[in-house]
Amino acid sequence: MNSVVSASKPIRDYSIQLHALQNGCFSDPFSFLGLHLVSDQEYELRVYLPGATSVSILIEGQEHVLKRYLNSDLYLLATTRAILSHQDKLCISYGKSKQVKHDVYRFGCQLDEQILYLFNEGTLEHAYQHLGAHFVTHEGIKGVRFAVWAPNAQSVSVIGDFNCWQRCEHFMRLHPASGVWEIFIPELKADQCYKYSIVDNYGNVQDKADPFAFKMQQAPGTASILQPLVKRKTITQKQQAARAKRNHISAPVSIYEVHLGSWKRRSHEHNRYLTYRELADDLVPYVCDMGFTHLQLMPISEYPFDGSWGYQPVGLFAPTSRFGSFEDFVYFVERCHDLNLGLLIDWVPGHFPSDPHGLHKFDGTHLFEHADARQGFHPDWNTYIYNYDRPEVKSFLLANAMYWLDEFKLDGLRVDAVASMLYLDYSRKDGEWVANKYGGRENLGAIDCLQQVNKRCYGNDPSIMMVAEESTAWPGVTNSVDNNGLGFGFKWNMGWMNDSLGYMSRDPIYRQHHHHEMTFSMAYAYSENYILPLSHDEVVHGKGSLLSKMPGDDWQQFANLRAYFAFMYAHPGKKLLFMGSELAPRSEWDHNQSLDWGLLAHESHAGIQKTVKKLNEIYTTTPALYECDNTPAGFQWIDCNNAEQSLFSFARFGKKSSELLVVICHLTPQVFHQYRIGVPRAGVYEVVLNTDDKALFGSGVEVVGGKQKLVQTVNKPAHGFTQSIEISIPALATVYLRWITG
Known part of the structure; x- marks a missing residue:
């Protein structure tokens, strides 16, 4: 008709x-x-x-x-x-x-009310599959479904280059019970730009990027970009088993932390970044060749300001396009999987920046952030703090964690600045914070949010690893949620880092008076599942490079650094080194420049790289160094009291009785010959590491004579043991001796 x-x-x-x-x-x-x-x-x-x-x-x-x-x-x-x-x-x-x-306006609604209920409840694990912009076929027509949470808005429109950015053409439908607005627009294409034009209850108009966008424009652009989720290669059973093995608490974990924008740059091409594909074919094989088990990326969720290094993200679901497309990032991830390299990313659920196209006052109200500045504004970083008491915010953060783990099959997340989330008085003076309902300073909403994220992420895939950067003595960070813990798998040991770096920065003359700074960490070593971090935070903001922290002349600085790295690898706890540590640069890290790879032309710097590579090789093949990190059965002091000679000695044990390694760390410029040291077991010990080796730019003092570098115990008591060995101990050096036979 x-x-x-x-x-x-x-x-x-x-x-x-x-x-x-x-x-x-x-x-x-x-x-x-x-x-x-x-x-x-x-x-x-x-x-x-x-x-x-x-x-x-x-x-x-x-x-x-x-x-x-x-x-x-x-x-x-x-x-x-x-x-x-x-x-x-x-x-x-x-x-x-x-x-x-x-x-x-012919098309009916596509959203499931039960799904929206779970979102409002704070339990929608895969909210990113429902909110945001998705390519779908609806009522037989291909197009994009848009959905955004803005419960206090008077009106919401989709604007973009497909409608000349007019907010009067594509008004969205409100679902009043959930506060979600939705519309289906046919025949849109990937890479078209869009935003949400939001009218608040006072008639003010603001154009916002999509919180769930999978792709965003680079600064100065602020729009979201239509991007379909890319189907990546399915992880094989073999790869899944390898991941479960490398992320286990009893596995060797050696992490290389990287800022993708400054690992390498193309200086002859206007200092441009490497792309994800170039990094996949250069960085990933390098990390594997150096013997690291894991690669950790500083935040890659889209961020406007380069100087934030990614720690002020605007697009939590969008891999930054600085280094290429969404598909390029998928290629990078798959390259890691193909080479059996664990991949972690920094995750930032603690705060977000004030950029006008971001989350701040998203619908004209304090929607994502707490309305009270004493709880919703971060004085250290001039950023906004999520309102963890709001269920929809919990769904948003939970879904974001799930997104990186499920869609890209990453090994895990390192959660940034956990302490700032846990304490209501974090970095605040009296009167500048609001107590919780019990009168305490604990942020109950943030605690619950972290617990739920960890519980659900591990529940969906026990083979992952969730890592907390938590700088206080908060109890039970790595305890299970069911055991009143936060549910993380690992925690950064900031105490070890501060104490040991403080000790190493002192002149050897004064080290004897600070001996406890190298031994105190063993008093709490088993209270959490620790990672020992020497991260980017230790080589920025005027702190200088690791090498520059070391005292003495040029040779002594390099010797100190080699000995320190070897002490770190022998100490209980997993390992993390920031990129460039293996090059021993003299100046601190600059995110605007490539690492100085030309340093490797110098024997001294090349010696540090060889040391790190050798340490990774020994560490990953010596169960005594990793199997029992979290139990006293894996460690025994031989001599922790020799402050006068700044000498530390201890034994590491594996699960098998045959796994035994003796470690001696000596941090003065003297050389000791015919030094007797007690050992836990009779037999023959082999020198497997001497950081004073000439091949590493050491002075070449031999621990034991002979080509085979073997030493036999004698029945002479020392350090409380019935058996002992006699060796030479080089200056500013760490020595590993492996028990090989009785």
Whole structure:
């Protein structure tokens, strides 16, 4: 049946609706636009198209012209058809140009109310699959479904380069119970830009990026970009088993921390970044060749300001496009998996920046952040703090953690600045914070959020590793949630880092007075599952490089650093080194420049790289150094009291009785010959590491004579043991001796 325009009937009064449309603040557009019954036998098609000069519709091959309403941008067509099919498209003229497209207000809702209920409840693990922009086929038509949470908005529109950024063309439908707005727009394409134009309850308009966008523009651009989720290669059973093995508490974990923008740059090409694909084919093999088990990336969620190093993200679901496309990042991930290299990323759920296109006052209210500045503003970083008490914020953060782990099959997340989340008085003076309901300083919402993220992430895949950067003595960071812990798998040992670096920075003359700084960590070594970090934080903001912290002349600085690295690798706890540590640069890290790879032309710097590579080789093949990190059975002091000679000696044990390594760390410039040291077991010991080796730029003092570097115990008591060995101990050196036979 053909549609008929009835000019004889009186014009209905649509002035209220037209005013709302013209001002971009229509709160219920689907109740008016599209096809609607206006009488028992008559329907009316209404479309609102700013800038259009004429509109018609093709129905069964026949064109019907819509009538302009009162010289406005509202066009009407009276029809007796109850349904217009999706083959009936609008023909729109904009002066000399024409477009043929679907009427978006014909399409029904696609969102599941039960899904929205879980989102509002704070338990929607995969919220990113439902909110945001998704390429779907809806009612037989391909297009993009948009959904955004903005419960306090008066109106929300999708704007983009597909509608000339006009906020009056694609008004969204509100689901009042959930506060989610939604619309389906047909025939959009990947890489088109978009935002949400949000009108708050005071009539203010702000254009916001999509919190769930998978891709975003680079600064100074601020738009989100349509990006389909890319299906990556399925992890094989062999790869899954390898991941479970390398992330286990009793596995060797040696992490190389990287800032992708400054590991290497193309200096001959205007100092440009390497792309994800270039990094996949250069960085990943390098990390494997150096013997590291894991690669950890500083934050790669999209961020506007380079100087934040990614720690002020705006697009939590968008791999930064600084280094290439979404597909390029997938290639990078798959390259890590192919080479059996664990991949971790920094995750930043503690705060977000104030960029106007970001989360701050998203719908005109403090939606994602706490409204009270004493709880919602971070004084250290001038950023905003998530309102962890709001269930939808918990769903947002939970879904983001799940997104990186599920979609990319990463090995895990290193959670940044956990301490700032846990304490309501973090970095605040008296009177500048609000106590919890029990009168305490613990942030109960943040605690629950972290617990739920860890519990659900580990529940979905026990082979991952969740790592906390937590700088206080908060109890039970790596205890299970069911055991009143936070549920992390590992925690950075900031105490070990501060104490040991403080000790190493002292002149050897004074080290004897600070002996405890190297031994105190063993008093709490088993209270958590620790990672020993020498991260980017120790080589920035005027702290200098690791090498520059070492005292003495040039040779002594390198010797100190080699000995320190070897002490670190022998100490209980997993390992983390920031990129460039193996090059021993003299200046601190600069995120605007490539690492100075030319340093390797110098024997001294190359010796540090050889030391790190050798340490990784020994560490990953010596169960005594990693199997029993979290139990006293894996460690025994031989001599922890020799402050006068700044000498530390201890034994490390594996699960098998045959796994035994004796470690001697000597941190003065003297050389000791015929030094007797007690050992836990009789037999033959082999020197497997001497950081004073000439091949490492050492002075070449041999621990034991002979080519085989073997020493036999004798039945002479020393250090409380019945058996002992006699060796030479080089200056500023660490020595490993492996028990090989009884």
